[in-house]
Amino acid sequence: MNLTGQLLIGQNEVVAAGAAVWAVNPATGEKLEPAYHGGGHEEVEQACKLAESASVAFRSTSLEDRATFLETIAAEIEAIGEPLVERCMLETGLPKARIEGERGRTCGQLRLFASVVRAGEWLDVRLESAMPERQPLPRVDLRQQNIALGPVAVFGASNFPLAFSVAGGDTASAFAAGCPVVVKAHSAHPGTSELVGRAVQAAVAKCTLPEGVFSLLYGSGTLLGQALVADSRIKAVGFTGSRHGGVALMKIAQSRPQPIPVYAEMSSINPVFLLPQALDSRATSLAEGFIGSLSMGAGQFCTNPGLILAVRGDALDRFLATAKQTIVNVAPQTMLTEGIHQAYANGVEALAGNDNVTLQGYGEAGSQPNACQTGLFSTTANQFLADESLGDEVFGACSLVVECDDLEQMRLVATQLEGQLTATLQMDDEDLEVAQTFLPILEEKAGRVMVNGWPTGVEVCHAMVHGGPFPATSDARSSSVGSSAIQRFLRPVCYQNLPQALLPEALRDTNPENLSRLMDGKRVVTV
C-alpha cells in the first residue's frame, strides 16, 4: 500500500494545506516520506459534520453488526501484513517483536470489544414493571438502557503506535459504544496511522456503515487538536499523553458552551513498596526484576516503576547493590522521538543536579541518536516530602528510590503521593499485617493495586483498571484499558411508558438479544 499523506475524512481522501510534517526515524534521524500536511478548521468541520450525520445510524446498529464491524477492522489491520510492521518500526524505533506483539494486542482488543458488544452487559438494561393499582399513586412502566454519547475525538499516543493510536483502545471502545470517531493522528507515526486509518476506512465501507463513522486527521495539537475538542458536535475525548497536553484539553472541554467529558491518561510514577520481609528475603531478585521492568522498552510506558519505597537498612543496601550491578549492563534503546528523548535527558539531568538526590547508577550510554540511558537515583523520605518536583514523572527508564526511616514514614509518603495508575506491594507472607495497613492508602491513590509483580504489562480484559485519580487520569471513575473502557462513552436514558413498537430492541418485553437485565432491582440472566 502506498502512503499518500492524505487525511481520511469519511470515505474521502483530502489533501490539507497546512504545514508539512514528516515522520523521522528516531534511530537515524532520517526523514521518512511522504509529507503529511496538517489540516485545520475546515477539515475539523468536515469530519465533525460527517460524524454527527452518522451518529444516530451508527448507534442504532444491531449488536451483531457493530461486533462484526470491530472484527472487520481487526482483519483489515492484519491484512496489511508486513508493510505495517516495517513502517511502524521505522517511525518508532521499536523492535519487530514489540510491534508484532502490539499488533496482536490491538486486534485482540478489537475482538474483545466485539464480544463485549454482543454480551450487552454495557447496556445496563433495567426494567421496572408498571403497578397500575399501587396506592397512593400508580407506578408507570420504566425502562433504562445506556446509549452512545455521540461523536468522540481520539488523540493517538506516541508510545503505543498501534494499541493506543488510530484503532487502539479509545477508538475500539468508542466504536463499541456506538460512537463515531474522529482521530487526530500522533505526529510521530503518521505513516502507521495512515495504514491503520485506511484499514478502518475499508471496514466502514465493507460493513456498509455511514462514512462519517470514522475520520483520520493530521495536524498540530494546538490548532487542529484544540479545534476538534471545541467543536460542538464532539461529545467526548479520549487522550493518552502528557499532563500538560491532557490538562489543556480538559480546560477547552470545560469552557465549551456545553462541557464534555475528557478521558485523559496522563502521568504516573507507579510507586512500588518493598515491604520488610520481602526485601530481606528477596533483595537480589527484586532488584533484578525491578531493573528489568524499569528498562523494558526504554521505560516508555505509563506504568513504568518510577518510584521505589523501602525502609533503609541492610536489606535495602543489598537491593541497591544488585540494582547498581544490574543497571550498568542495560543496553541503550532508541526512544520514540527526539522530543521524548530530550525531555528524558532533561529530567535525568535535573535529578543528577539536585543536591538532595544521590546517583545510584546509569546504564550503558548509546552512541546512536535518541538513545535512552537508564538512570537510577535515590533520596530520603524527608527530602522527597520537602521537594514536590521529585514526584514528577520522568517519562523513560528513570527511577527514584526513596529511603524511609520506618514504616510509619513510608505510609506518610504514600499518603502524600499524587494519583497513580498503579501501586505495588512487594510482600512475603510475613508482611501481611503491614500490607493491610498500606492497602487502604493505595486503593485511594491508584486504579490498580498489585502484589509481587511489576506494573509494566497491562492485561486487556474485563477486570483491568487502567486509570486512577488525577493526575494519573482526568477521571478516576474510568479505565482506558479493558472492557469497562466502553462505559466512558455511554449515558443512561430512561424510557417511560413507551409502546413496545417505539422501544429500543434491548428494552422490549421479548428481550430479543437475550440480555442480562436488572428486573425491579434483581439481576436476571437468560439461559
Next chain:
Amino acid sequence: MNLTGQLLIGQNEVVAAGAAVWAVNPATGEKLEPAYHGGGHEEVEQACKLAESASVAFRSTSLEDRATFLETIAAEIEAIGEPLVERCMLETGLPKARIEGERGRTCGQLRLFASVVRAGEWLDVRLESAMPERQPLPRVDLRQQNIALGPVAVFGASNFPLAFSVAGGDTASAFAAGCPVVVKAHSAHPGTSELVGRAVQAAVAKCTLPEGVFSLLYGSGTLLGQALVADSRIKAVGFTGSRHGGVALMKIAQSRPQPIPVYAEMSSINPVFLLPQALDSRATSLAEGFIGSLSMGAGQFCTNPGLILAVRGDALDRFLATAKQTIVNVAPQTMLTEGIHQAYANGVEALAGNDNVTLQGYGEAGSQPNACQTGLFSTTANQFLADESLGDEVFGACSLVVECDDLEQMRLVATQLEGQLTATLQMDDEDLEVAQTFLPILEEKAGRVMVNGWPTGVEVCHAMVHGGPFPATSDARSSSVGSSAIQRFLRPVCYQNLPQALLPEALRDTNPENLSRLMDGKRVVTV
C-alpha cells in the same frame, strides 16, 4: 425537639460566628426562630478533617452494616413525628400532604438504597482467573470492584426540603456508596435541616460509626459553600439548584489542584411534543392534564412542563382554548421563598413584555405574600429559534407554547434545544411513525423520554434517570434519582495477584456476600 441553630460537626454542636439568618414563613413574611449563624473556613476545616478521618472505616463497613445505617436514618426521621412536618410547612409554605408525602419518599429512598447496598450490584465485581500456562505470557489473577470516592459535599435544594436536602437522594446515595457526607443546608429551611441533621447524627451514634461520617453546616454559598468544594478532602459534590449556582461550583471543582466531579442538577424546561393525532383526538384532556402538571406545587419542580410544541391548526386552537379556560381557575399557591417568587415574577414579566410572545392566560392572582400566579404564553417556532432567551427556564408555574408550521419545523426546534431532564411525546397509535422520527432526537436531548404522561412526578426506582445533557445537569452520565445515583460516588479499583487474606471480601473466591459477578466477562449469579 428544640431547635438550637447550631452546626452539627460530627457528634459536636458548634456555635458559628458568621452572620445570622432566620427562616422566613413565605406565606406570612414572619421570621422564624432560632437564628442560624453561618459557619466559615474553620467549620469547613473541622467537618472535612473529620470526614476524611472517617473515610476508610466507613467505606470498609460491611454491606449489612451500611444498609442498617440507612434504615436507621429513616427510622430516626420518622421518629421526629409531627414537629418535622410542622416546621417544614412553616419554612416552605408547602401543604401538609405534600410534606408528609415527601417524608415518605425520603425514608423510602433511604430504604431503597439499603436494599441496593445489600444486593451489591453497585460493586460491579469482575474476576479474571489466572492463566499461568498461557503463551507467550501468563495471565495474572485480576479482580475489580468499585470503591467509594471519599467525602462528598451535598448542597440541599430549596424545592425538596426533605427528599433533596439533608438526608435526601444525594446524601442517601453517597452514604450507600460508603462516602462520608458534609451537607451545606439550604438557607430557606434551616430548622427542617437541623431536625433531619440531628436524626442522621443520632443514627451515626446508634450504629457506632465514626462521627465524621456526617456533618451539617449552615452558611453562605459564596463563602462556606465554595470553601467546601475547594477543600482538598472533598472528592465529589452533589448539588440541586440554579444553573448559575451549579456552574459556579463546577468551575471551582475544575480549578482545584485535584479536580473533582460535580453532579449538579440545574435547569430544564422539559419539552412536551403534542403529536398530530393525539392533539386532534384529545385536545381537551391534554390541555387539562397539562395545566394540572404545570400548576402543581406552584410549578416548583425541575420537571415542570415549561415548553409545549405542536403544529398550528384547529386542534392546537382547541388545546389552547381549553388551557385558557382551565388556567383562570388555578388557585395561587405560596412559593418557597421571596427570592424564588421574585425570580418567577421577573421571568413572567420578561415573557409578557416580549413583542414576539403572546399571553394566553393567567391563573388567579393571590393577595398573600409570594403567591404564584400561573402563566401561559405562546410564540411561533421562528421566533423561538431566533430568541435564545425563550429557552431559558422560568422556575415556577409558567409555560410557553411553541406553534410550529409543520412536523419538520417541530423536529428542527427539538434539535436546537439545550439538554433536558425530560422530553415527552403525547401520541396516539396513529402517531407511531412520527414518534419514531422524534425518538432519536429526544434520546440525545434528555435523560428521560416519556409517552402520554406529564414530566412532573419522578419515580424513585432502579430504572429512573433524573439527569440529562448540560445544562440539565453537569454530567449526562449520571442520575440523581433512583438506585443508579450511587454510581456517581464510586470508582473502580483493580486488584492484581493479591493473596486472599488481603483481598476485599467481595472479591474473595468464597464470595461470602453472594454477589453477582462478571467472571471472565460472563455474568454469574449465585442462587
